[in-house]
Amino acid sequence: MAENKYKKKAQRKQTKAKNILLRDTGISCVDEPTKYVMVANAGLVTGLQQEQLLELTLPYGGVDSIIMLPGKSYCFLIFKDVLHASRAYVSIHGKIKLTPNDSGPLYLAYAERVPEFSHSWNYYQKPPGLILLEEFVTEDEEESLLNCIDWKTTDSHLGQTLKHRRVKHYGYEFRYDINSVDKDCPLSEIIPSECNFLLDRLKENNANVLSSFPTQLTVNHYQPGQGIPPHVDTHSAFEDPILSLSLGSSIVMEFRHQIGQMIPVLLPRRSLLIMSEEARYAWSHGITPRKTDVIPTQSGDLTIQQRGERTSFTFRCIRKGECTCVYHDQCDSYKKKNSISKVHIIDDVLAAQLESLHVHEVYEEIANHFSHTRHKPWPNVVSFVQSLPFGSLLVDVGCGNGKYFGKKTGIFEIGCDHSVGLADVCRDRGFEVFNCNCLSLPLKSEIAEGCLSIAVLHHLATKERRLRAVEEMVRILLPGGKALIYVWAKEQERYKTQSSYLKQDRKNRKKVCDSELKHGQQHSDASKSKDTTSNKASSQFPSLPIHTNRTQFQHQDLLVPWKLKVAGKAELDKTTEASHLESSQEVPTFYRYYHVFQEGELECLCSSVKGAKPIQSYYDQGNWCIVLEKI
Numbered sequence: 001m002a003e004n005k006y007k008k009k010a011q012r013k014q015t016k017a018k019n020i021l022l023r024d025t026g027i028s029c030v031d032e033p034t035k036y037v038m039v040a041n042a043g044l045v046t047g048l049q050q051e052q053l054l055e056l057t058l059p060y061g062g063v064d065s066i067i068m069l070p071g072k073s074y075c076f077l078i079f080k081d082v083l084h085a086s087r088a089y090v091s092i093h094g095k096i097k098l099t100p101n102d103s104g105p106l107y108l109a110y111a112e113r114v115p116e117f118s119h120s121w122n123y124y125q126k127p128p129g130l131i132l133l134e135e136f137v138t139e140d141e142e143e144s145l146l147n148c149i150d151w152k153t154t155d156s157h158l159g160q161t162l163k164h165r166r167v168k169h170y171g172y173e174f175r176y177d178i179n180s181v182d183k184d185c186p187l188s189e190i191i192p193s194e195c196n197f198l199l200d201r202l203k204e205n206n207a208n209v210l211s212s213f214p215t216q217l218t219v220n221h222y223q224p225g226q227g228i229p230p231h232v233d234t235h236s237a238f239e240d241p242i243l244s245l246s247l248g249s250s251i252v253m254e255f256r257h258q259i260g261q262m263i264p265v266l267l268p269r270r271s272l273l274i275m276s277e278e279a280r281y282a283w284s285h286g287i288t289p290r291k292t293d294v295i296p297t298q299s300g301d302l303t304i305q306q307r308g309e310r311t312s313f314t315f316r317c318i319r320k321g322e323c324t325c326v327y328h329d330q331c332d333s334y335k336k337k338n339s340i341s342k343v344h345i346i347d348d349v350l351a352a353q354l355e356s357l358h359v360h361e362v363y364e365e366i367a368n369h370f371s372h373t374r375h376k377p378w379p380n381v382v383s384f385v386q387s388l389p390f391g392s393l394l395v396d397v398g399c400g401n402g403k404y405f406g407k408k409t410g411i412f413e414i415g416c417d418h419s420v421g422l423a424d425v426c427r428d429r430g431f432e433v434f435n436c437n438c439l440s441l442p443l444k445s446e447i448a449e450g451c452l453s454i455a456v457l458h459h460l461a462t463k464e465r466r467l468r469a470v471e472e473m474v475r476i477l478l479p480g481g482k483a484l485i486y487v488w489a490k491e492q493e494r495y496k497t498q499s500s501y502l503k504q505d506r507k508n509r510k511k512v513c514d515s516e517l518k519h520g521q522q523h524s525d526a527s528k529s530k531d532t533t534s535n536k537a538s539s540q541f542p543s544l545p546i547h548t549n550r551t552q553f554q555h556q557d558l559l560v561p562w563k564l565k566v567a568g569k570a571e572l573d574k575t576t577e578a579s580h581l582e583s584s585q586e587v588p589t590f591y592r593y594y595h596v597f598q599e600g601e602l603e604c605l606c607s608s609v610k611g612a613k614p615i616q617s618y619y620d621q622g623n624w625c626i627v628l629e630k631i
């Protein structure tokens with residue numbers, strides 16, 4: 001009986017994951033074994049480290065590669081053949097936990113293929129423009145370079161023991177608080193003379209990539225377990241190329257392209273990495289903080305290598321003037337030049353893309369965490385529900401985790417939401433829900449006495465689409481039926497009182513300030529949330545401003561960060577694309593699109609809806625609200 005229950009649960013979880021995979025990538029899962037195995041509940045978003053998975057699967061043999069996708073809760077194992085794949089599947093699926101104290105066992109499924117852009121663990125492939133010169137320095141030179149760094153002296157701005165590593169700058173300081181260098185303020189310490197061999201050595205290696213000696217050197221010292229967040233070195237600060245010498249120990253550096261490709265590159269001890277052109281401008285590079293790396297063996301299998309202490313010397317030439325590269329998505333010079341004249345004219349197709357990427361996908365990723373933060377129903381919404389006559393049908397359009405269900409007995413309630421994850425939460429709580437887009441409700445006309453639209457319209461990217469969503473609700477209402485609509489207000493301060501959204505900020509800021517003072521850090525809270533992100537999503541809509549949470553809105557159309565908290569994870573995998581700012585690396589951040597409404601805008605929108613009249617409008621909980629009655 002109990003075993004049956006577990007089997008059913010495994011099947012349910014597997015089906016859910018298969019649907020998500022199909023929706024995300026167009027890849028179907030199949031019943032017949034294949035050599036591609038999806039691991040449903042283990043991915044970068046759940047804090048998975050690939051070594052954990054490799055360690056678990058090594059006993060079954062034949063693992064060719066592991067594919068981790070940024071921002072996903074699943075990953076793939078590619079086996080040498082179907083036999084090895086099925087051996088691992090049969091032993092692991094629904095039975096084995098990743099680590100003994102993990103909440104549940106792993107759920108696996110055979111996939112027809114893996115996503116095309118993922119060539120993980122192909123050490124022979126490199127981003128275009130990346131050159132690796134092995135044995136670039138001798139062991140004696142390595143020793144003399146390591147000894148020439150005096151960690152005690154520094155005349156730079158910040159304490160140099162960053163959270164993830166120790167850093168020292170020569171020539172100019174790279175300031176992590178502004179993500180740039182102060183070109184007018186050279187440091188007194190110039191690049192040590194021990195580095196003078198660099199230009200000649202490059203020539204000897206037929207790599208004449210520098211026309212003059214670098215003007216800036218950053219020395220990074222990493223203990224095993226430390227890393228550097230994925231980043232593109234600021235275009236306006238440094239010329240092309242950027243050189244990095246690995247000393248003391250080898251390491252795997254991960255290169256990411258905005259469309260999702262990740263290429264791990266093994267940097268052997270005493271090698272020189274040259275990042276030029278596309279690799280310098282368009283690919284981010286980073287080192288995941290962990291104590292081991294997964295590397296290929298001579299025979300082509302994968303193995304785990306312990307990390308040692310590594311010191312890198314990154315040589316760069318300070319740029320004079322602005323960057324003129326063609327990699328605009330990552331170029332701060334280009335963005336600066338174009339931001340003033342950017343007007344948001346957005347058509348329906350673009351709006352749909354924006355909503356898909358910055359609303360639908362995000363809610364899917366954050367569904368569980370989001371649901372945990374949404375318990376308290378707003379009293380005025382509950383009153384509306386309770387005012388419905390006995391026997392009414394209530395449709396909650398965008399019902400989220402269903403927090404307005406069950407507030408009144410004797411009415412029928414159905415809900416819909418775009419998010420599969422949130423609808424699942426509702427179903428687990430016993431509510432009747434289905435998935436759909438609020439622009440086209442799969443319901444007959446004139447069936448409902450009541451309709452809710454709480455925090456939905458502000459996720460639609462044009463006025464026409466917001467109007468269409470209201471018209472859909474009006475369509476399903478019976479004559480005399482009422483719809484209650486809440487949208488986020490641009491004005492978070494009314495009648496001299498602040499919304500709880502802003503009030504919370506004061507508490508948070510106080511906490512942040514206190515803890516920062518304690519740790520002697522200089523990053524401000526606002527700087528943590530600044531628009532320095534190079535994540536896949538925001539770069540597709542580079543002109544949308546990123547809102548700083550719990551501050552007044554500066555714009556009407558914006559991206560609002562959601563910092564994902566993964567329950568029970570002490571150490572999250574830091575490979576999620578993020579900014580170069582050390583302090584913003586704690587958790588994966590997702591960006592939700594919002595159109596925040598100005599006073600009067602909701603009334604104006606609803607006044608153009610045929611067949612309904614506004615009967616009440618008010619401000620509540622930082623939202624503009626309206627009650628419409630179907631005529």
Ligand SMILES: O=C(O)CCC(=O)C(=O)O
Nearest residue numbers: 218220228233244312314
């Ligand atoms: O440690 C390395 O090799 C890279 C350092 C780096 O990317 C940086 O300081 O910007």
Ligand SMILES: [Fe+2]
Nearest residue numbers: 231232233285
């Ligand atoms: Fe860098």
